[in-house]
Amino acid sequence: MTQIFRMWMAKQRATVVTLLIVALAVMALFARFEAKVAVSVLLSGLTLGAIYFLVSSGLSLIFGLMDVLNFAHGLLFMAGAYLGYAFYASGFGQALDSNLRFAIAILVGGASGALLGAIMEWALIRPLYKRPIYQVLLTLGLTFVGTEIIKAIWGTIGYFMNIPAFFNANTPNCPSPSLFDFLSDHCSSILILGRPFPSYRLFVILFGVLAFAGMMILLQKTRIGIIxxxxxQDAEMVQALGVNVRRVFTGVFALGTGLAGMGGVIAAPIIGVNLAMGQEFLLQGFIAVVIGGMGSLVGATAGALLLGLARAIGDQLVLGGLQLPWMEQAISLSLSIARASTVLIMALVLLLRPSGLFGKKD
Amino acid sequence: MKLQNHRLTFGLIIALALFPFALSWLTGEPIDSGTPKFWQGMLAQVFILAVYAVSYDLLMGYTGILSFGHALFFGAGGYTAGILLKHAAWPLWAVVLAVIVVAVILGLFIGATSLRVQGVYLTMVTLAFAQMMFVLSEATDFREWTGAEDGLQGIPVPAWLSPTQQRLMFYFVSLAFCVFSYYLVRRVTQSPTGRVFIAIRENELRARAIGYNTFLYKLLAMVASGVLAALAGMMNALWNLNANPNMLATSTTINALLMTIIGGAGTLSGPMIGAAFIHLLGYGLNTAFGPRWPLLFGLAYVGIVLFLPYGFVGAWRSLIARMKAKRA
Incomplete structure (x- = not known):
């Protein structure tokens, strides 16, 4: 019995470690804050985690399959957001009601991300499979070019994307007392343990969960997923078995960048549409992937969740003022400190486990 | 061949030293105003950027470490110099020492963490560190010292080196800085240590099999290139009289990459030519096309990555080799 348990532990070590870290963080959170504050911090973390997942899953899959680290992933996230916003705010779109418009905007973001990604892989990255370092140099250069193009079209000012009407009602009986009531009154926030939480963010979490489930089904249950x-594992071997791997490469690249493009639109009502978002989310995607380990979807998901929680807890601590035991007064810090500290989390993981939580040792 | 190269280098240095006087004589304007003063400034910036590019090449071209966080050192040098000059009123020699010390510490820390991983992991980790510094430089918590998103303005530069009042002096100091760095990096790359760097680039496993502790050598390369980049950043801050978050931004790293790749990675003259090319062409494009010129740059960069992987110097060398083969 113990033998079986030990084998199971060895196999699931990464999962166990991840769950332990999450459990510790959650316990610390509940010890430090009231339950309702802790829950809303957790939900914020899940919201961020869902957006990070949309970026990191593609990064991780693309790297796992074709060994390309796509530095243009953030650019496609941003391009998706800009194009989705352009549709959402355009005159043509105004004829439709805002919910349908938003749904189409998500599709526009996803489609433009996938299309741009497919073109990029096919035209620019494919000639460079023999020169791996140059792929990285190229995608970094493409980020530069793409950002300049976006700047030329939309200017340097940012835009604010309105939350669609489904999540944006503001009647006297708002915020909705429960999730069930929300379905009839569509309030912009819902009371959770007596504390209002934006309903749109719950949708983001749901979207992230659905995207994860979809990816898992695609990878585990379909023929394409097997390929x-x-x-x-070994792209050359698959090629030798008669599968057109190059076409699969393009498809996976488009899938990853499409998810990122969708992520851009999903994130836009929360963070706005601006020129800094690509860089910011590319970096968070990297950190998530490094924490989780490259080439594994579960790893990318775990990394994104851990990072999202860390950011949410960090923001809460920073905003509430940080008071360490030896301090007389709490020091108040800006959010930049919480943003910067995620990099240190990554450095810590790398020091302890260079291949990431779910990564294979090479 | 070697002797010719030496002569060429010396000739170039002397030509650059005489350049302000020649330009003043040609245009008939006094040496400390008008066109001569403007071009002294342009070339001084080229010298500073050349050192920055060469420092990157030591890491990427010679040792084969692709770091995307080089801006961190450049900005750290600028900010260290700016803060010490403005808030602590240190003398310049002490500031130079402090910049070196800060760069060594940063290089050791970042090297020790990021060199544990390889390849693309390293690029991500170094990018993340640089981005962390960028975020911190914009953080409002340190506005008192760093000026947050406005940058550190009005750095008091010693009167004898003032880039506005004593432009000719600044020109010669930056020229000397550039020549000194060039010879330093040349000495390093031609030394046994430099040979190990190249061995690591070509095949790290083999270098380790021979018995070299490649981690230490890579760490050394990172620290050395970091120190040079920080000094270049310090000079840049002295020239601009400010240090701003832009010095730490990814675009500054891309700039180093651009100069190195365009000129030719793994050569000494390449990055310097690249620096001159980019700065002077950038000026030309900026006057011709206005604010859209970075787009042209980016496109040129993508084109060079795709079609001229060894840069100008590489392309030139293979052209010469082909000509010789044809003649033989």
Missing amino acids: IRAGV
Whole structure:
């Protein structure tokens, strides 16, 4: 019995470690704050985690399959957001009601991300499979070019994307007392343990969960998924078995960048549409992937969740003022400190486990 | 061949030293105003950027470490110099020492963490560190010292080196800085240590098999290139009289990459030519096309990555080799 348990532990070590870290963080959170504050911090963390997942899953899959680290991933996230916003705010779109418009905007973001990604892989990255370092140099250069193009079209000022009407009602009986009531009154926030939480963010969490489930089904239950997983193991062997791996490469690249493009639109009502978002989320995607380990979808998900929680807890601590035991007064810090500290979390993981939580040792 | 190269270098240095006087004689304007003063400034910036590019090449071209966080050192040098000059009123020699010390500490810390991983992981980790510094430089918590998103303005530069009042002096100091760095990096790359750097780039496993502790050598490369980049950043801050978050931004790293790749990675003259090319062409494009010129740059960069992987110097060398083969 103990033997079986030990084998199971060895196999699931990464999962166990991840769950332990999360459990510790949650316990610390509940010890430090009231339950309702802690819950809303957790939900904020899940919201961020869902957005990070949309970026990191593509990064991780693309790297796992074709060994390309796509520095243009953030650019496509941003391009998706800009194009989705352009549709959402355009005159053509105004004819439709805002919910349908938003749904189409998500599709526009996803489609433009996938299309741009597919073109990029096919035209620019494919000639460079023999020169791996140059792929990285190229995608970094593409980020530069793409950002300049976006700047030329939309200017340097940022835009604010309105939350669609489904999540944006503001009647006297708002915020909705429960999730069930929300379905009839569509308030912009819902009371959770007596504390209002934006309903749109709950939708983001739901979207992230659905995207994860969809990816898992695609990878585990379909024929294409088998080919992709086999390709991650050994692309040449799959090629030798008569599968057109190059086409699978393009498809996976488009899938990853499409998810990122969708993520851009999903994130836009929360963070706005601006020129800094690509860089910011590319970096968070990297950190998530480094924490989780490259080439594994579960790893990318775990990394994104851990990072999202860390950011949410960090923001809460920073905003509430940080008071360490030896301090007389709490020091108040800006959010930049919380943003910067995620990099240190990554450095810590790298020091303890260079291949990430779910990564294979090479 | 070697002797010719030496002569060429010396000739170039002397030409650059005489350049302000020649330009003043040609235009008939006094040496400390008008066109001569403007071009002294342009070339002084080229010298500073050349050192920055060469420092990056030591890491990427010679040792084969692709770091995307080089801006961190450049900005750290600028900010260290700016803060010490403005808030602590240190003398310049002490500031130079402090910049070196800060760069060594940063290089050791970042090297020790990021060099544990390889390849693309390293690029991500170094990018993350640089981005952390960028975020911190904009943080409002340190506005008192760093000026947050406005940058550290009005750095008091010693009167004898003032880039506005004593432009000719600044020109010669930056020229000397550039020549000194060039010879330093040349000495390093031609030394046994430099040979190990190249061995690591070519095949790290083999270098380790011979018995070299490649981690230490890579750490050394990172620290050395970091110190040079920080000094270049210090000079840049002295020239601009300010240090701003832009010095730490990813675009500054891309600039280093651009100069190195365009000129030719793994050569000494390449990055310097690249620096001159980019700065002077950037000025030309800026006057011709206005604020859209970075787009042209980016496109040129993508084109060079795709079609001229060894840069100008590489392309030139292979052209010469082909000509010789044809003649033989």
